Amino acid sequence: MTKGKYTQKQISILKRAVSRDWYMMINHGAVRAGKTKLNNVLFLMELLRVKKNAALDGVDKPMYILGAVSSGTLQTNILREITNDYGHEFKFDRHGNFTLFDVYVVTTFTGSIVGLRAIRGMTAYGAYINEASLANKEVFDEIKKRCSGRGARIICDTNPDHPKHWLKVDYIDKADGETIVSNHFTIFDNNFLGKGYVDNLIATTPSGMFTERGIYGRWVIGEGAVYRDFSEDCYLLAEKVPTDDIVAYFAGVDWGYDHHGAIVICGKTADGRVYLLEEVARQYQEIDFWVEVAKDMKQRYPRLKFWADSARPEHVARFQREGLNCHNADKSVLSGIEQVAKLMKQNCFFVVADKVTKFKDEIYQYVWNEKSGMPQKHDDDVLDALRYAIYSQVAVRDWLI
Incomplete structure (x- = not known):
């Protein structure tokens, strides 16, 4: 040595x-x-x-x-x-x-x-x-x-x-x-x-x-809001989305019934900006409803890929039978949150304000659990779908498909 x-x-x-x-x-x-x-x-x-x-x-x-x-x-x-x-x-x-x-x-x-x-x-x-x-x-x-x-x-x-x-x-x-x-x-x-x-x-x-963990190596819990770098500056009007720059469209799907199910659509530009373009969040809806929502989205967004919660494999299979490009999401919680949070920290994450509703509530209510060190499991349906979409797309390095 x-x-x-x-x-x-x-x-x-x-x-x-x-x-x-x-x-x-x-x-x-x-x-x-x-x-x-x-x-x-x-x-x-x-x-x-x-x-x-x-x-x-x-x-x-x-x-x-x-x-x-x-x-x-x-x-x-x-x-x-x-x-x-x-x-x-x-x-x-x-x-x-x-x-x-x-x-x-x-x-x-x-x-x-x-x-x-x-x-x-x-x-x-x-x-x-x-x-x-x-x-x-x-x-x-x-x-x-x-x-x-x-x-x-x-x-x-x-x-x-x-x-x-x-x-x-x-x-x-x-x-x-x-x-x-x-x-x-x-x-x-x-x-x-x-x-x-x-x-x-x-x-x-x-x-x-x-x-605290990544730079200073400290064993800490996350206090308060999970997405601390999110600000109102992330909101923009639909006409401000640079659609000509978007190279990939992808969706996240969080199945639900008693709690809200959610599908979110994201678009990514070649230089790494991600736009949350719309959300659909509903309670008490069967799979037929979500199939129709997804088919409508497929018509409006080219080469759309769906990243879905693998907890309901029969729903994933149904999407696939319906001709939707649907795959099991990478559900890694902390890694997925970190990926979304990085985009916010780097000012590379934007939300079409008039196309989301539940997101606006969840983003401020999504907080850390002091005992488990993980996020609280409530008010997270749209944010889970968003995490599935962004992290899965990044994890497979498959932006252009």
């Missing part, structure tokens, strides 16, 4: 990691702060240490757990980065595991309870858990139980979540600097990021919770 390759914060933690013993090290905080890069090198160092410890037990090929939320995050956050930085190539066996430094690394996906299958019954000499706050708690606990080999240690990295999250309450808050070591990162700890990049990141990160 050379000093030029690591930040001062990373070097300090690496020195701490090799100079004194510990059981669990949790590196947590802001995005792009260097947490995962640090843990990747700690992972390689731990494998070398594991091999020596296992030899004392007469174990020729010790096992180690590598946990990630999904196969995608395992590749992008860890394996590909290690290959790029250190040149290690990974050859997987039929179980999706690999051997490195003569240690058998068992991969498991922590995002659901299914992750238990890969690790039950094994004796591990350590573990590396990426994005630990997103891990299923039962899987996390099982990983901890499996780490019973001589000198086994666990390293974790994570972005912050709400302050009552089990990882913070049960581990970070109990860090004593000896058994559990907790290292907090802010965006400013990564001195390799250019000032322009950091300034732009701060300027485009939505206010409130997203800034």
Whole structure:
């Protein structure tokens, strides 16, 4: 390792990691702060240490757990980065595991309870858990139980979540600097990021919770309104919509009955502006009503794609049978809210004022739940449909279809 390759914060933690013993090290905080890069090198160092410890037990090929939320995050956050930085190539066996430094690394996906299958019954000499706050708690606990080999240690990295999250309450808050070591990162700890990049990141990160977590790495709840950057300046008249600039039309669908069902239509320009063009929100309407609404919209907006709540697959199937270009929405709540909020923060979100009604009420009543750290589940029908539309369209990078 050379000093030029690591930040001062990373070097300090690496020195701490090799100079004194510990059981669990949790590196947590802001995005792009260097947490995962640090843990990747700690992972390689731990494998070398594991091999020596296992030899004392007469174990020729010790096992180690590598946990990630999904196969995608395992590749992008860890394996590909290690290959790029250190040149290690990974050859997987039929179980999706690999051997490195003569240690058998068992991969498991922590995002659901299914992750238990890969690790039950094994004796591990350590573990590396990426994005630990997103891990299923039962899987996390099982990983901890499996780490019973001589000198086994666990390293974790994570972005912050709400302050009552089990990882913070049960581990970070109990860090004593000896058994559990907790290292907090802010965006400013990564001195390799250019000032322009950091300034732009701060300027485009939505206010409130997203800034507190993403920039300063704090475990906070979102207080008050979810969309704090929304202002009346977002409203405009229909004739002010630059229809010639719109390159894609797409809709969000939130099914309802006792509560309002809603369909919203959005248009996006090539330079990233999004216009909420209209909403239809009704209670006590059957699927036939929504089919007629959607068909009318299809006639008025070219190449219209519908992103619908997957909770009612029979309704999605009905839309498809009716010749509507309808797909299951990506319903990721916080990621979707952040995407919508970014547009508001960047002054890239506009609403045709005389084409929406319920939106005007919901935007100010959509607030955070202090206990769960998620939005309150009321007055959110149109805003859910809007989130489905915008985030799903962005997530698939499919603006022009």
